[in-house]
Amino acid sequence: MPYTVQGVVARGKGQAVSLETIRVPDPGPGEAVVNVQACGVCHTDLHYREGGINDEFPFLLGHEAAGVVEAVGEGVTGLAPGDYVILNWRAVCGRCRACLRGRPWYCFDTHNATQKMTLEDGTELSPALGIGAFADKTLVAAGQCTKVDPAAAPAVAGLLGCGVMAGIGAAINTGGVTRGDSVAVIGCGGVGGAAVLGASLAGASRIIAVDVDERKLEWARGFGATHTVNSRETDAVEAIRELTGGFGADVVIEAVGRPETYKQAFYARDLAGTVVLVGVPTPEMTVELPLLDVFGRGGALKSSWYGDCLPGRDFPMLIDLYLQGRLDLAGFVTEKIGLGDVEEAFAKMHRGEVLRSVVVL
Template identity: 80%
Template sequence: MPHTVKGVIARAKGAPVELTDVVVPDPGPGEAIVDVQACGVCHTDLHYREGGINDEFPFLLGHEAAGIVSQVGEGVTNVAPGDFVILNWRAVCGQCRACAKGKPWYCFNTHNAAQKMTLADGTELSPALGIGAFAAKTLVHSGQCTKVDPAAPAAAAGLLGCGVMAGFGAAVNTGGVSRGDSVAVIGCGGVGNAAVAGAVLAGASKVIAVDVDDRKLEWARGFGATHTVNGRTEDVVERVRELTGGFGADVVVEAVGRPETYEQAFYARDLAGTVVLVGVPTPDMKVTLPLIEIFGRGGALKSSWYGDCLPSRDFPMLIDLYRQGRFDLDGFVSETIGLDQVESAFTKMHHGDVLRSVVVLDKAGA
């Protein structure tokens, strides 16, 4: 029978979020119910609240989550009740043209649950990124569940569900950072610092963190950045070139999503270098670059969607690295909060006070 749990919704554009009753139906074919243990507060959730994704209100927010599978529907074989899982928003279909080409990390037809969670009055909810995990339980497609080592704490593990994976993957999967490379990362919030950590783990010899906030640059040093550049007081392109023998970085990860920082990334890379855009721009933003410069510099200009990750491959690997002490997921957790503190977490995020606030479901208000 359906479950009624507390969840955080955005009822209207720009309105403060609400903690209210959410009805979770029993799982249908191919679906699973996950008892959420922890869920990070991501910028994407704020974009949903502000109407920046679409206008399908009300939204059930939250998507960077980990928890325990409690029920599965007919035909589910990849997970079973009791499994500890990280939720992902790229449940690959295995049949689209990307999957058929052997590139499932570009899957164009990812799965979500067919049924809808609702409010107590029957109003259907739109789950953020097909997940909706600011709730004690959530209904997802079973393919959105990636089983990992249960020894990992949920507050850290869940961050792989979005921001940390996006940043790590931007450097390692999309950017192809390898041993001895020089890397610059522009924007050192949660995604950017995950790119820093990924570049370090991949063996980069020089990792240059760029931001306008000294606090974020200090966080980047904690994740292994060898140099920092404050774009408020220094010329970013000039300084990155200076730190790389006058050439520019082999890989530049742009984790802001603005035209001016993308232009910095373009000119801060070496000849035949790679620029990776992982920061999310708004639809109105445009960038203008001389075509002769694009031609003459060679290399690659790439965008990275979810870090070009394959959850079934990347989540267990990163949890193993975390368990070995080689990848500091704990370092991304600035604070743990209850469901009733999501609105204040948005404020802290907006002010740059945290890398990640993480809702833990045994906290007050959860």
């Protein structure tokens, strides 16, 4: 029998979100219904509300979540009611050319639930990143559920579902940061802070955090930054070079998603260094670089999809590190709020007052 729950909906571009009654169908083949226990307020949710992703309103927002499986549909194996899970938005197919080449983190055919959740009047909802977790329950593809140790509190565990995983993965998986590397991170919000944490976890010897906000630089120090640069006051490229013996960093992670900061990242890396773009640009943005500089500096220019993570591999590992006291995931939780507080959380995010507001259900 379908479930009736409360959820946070964006009905139109730029409109304040509203708390609505949602109909969640019983899970069909390959699907699962999850009781959401906590969900982080991610900047991507704000992008949806502003029409920056697509115009398929109304959206059921929320995607950075942890909870307990309520029910599973026909044919689901390896997942059962009562399992404690983190939700992910890139459930790999196992059949596309990337998966068959042994690179499932690049899966080209990730999938979501087939059925649609709806408003009371039957209007179909578009779940944010195929999840829609600002709700008491949500319907997802079973492959979007990754089982982890239930000793990790939902408010912390859910953050791996998006931003924190994207940042840690940008450093470790995409950037290949390893012991002794120098790393610069441009943009130290939630994703950039997680990139700093990932670089620290990997054993980088020098981690340079760059931002225009002193609060974010202070947060970055807490996650392991050895040096900070306020780029409102100092030329970021010159500062990074000065802190790396005049050479530039081995890995530069751009966590803003703007042409000007991407150029900073490009010129702040060492010869044969790596640039990782994990910040999400908007469709109209372009970047222009002298082709001779692209050729002459060598190295690698990479983009990072979801931190190039494999949820079944990375989520349990990172939760174990957190439970061992080796990974400060709790440091990202600025405040815990209710479903009715999401609009104000967006305002706080816009003002740079929080790393993560987390809805606790």
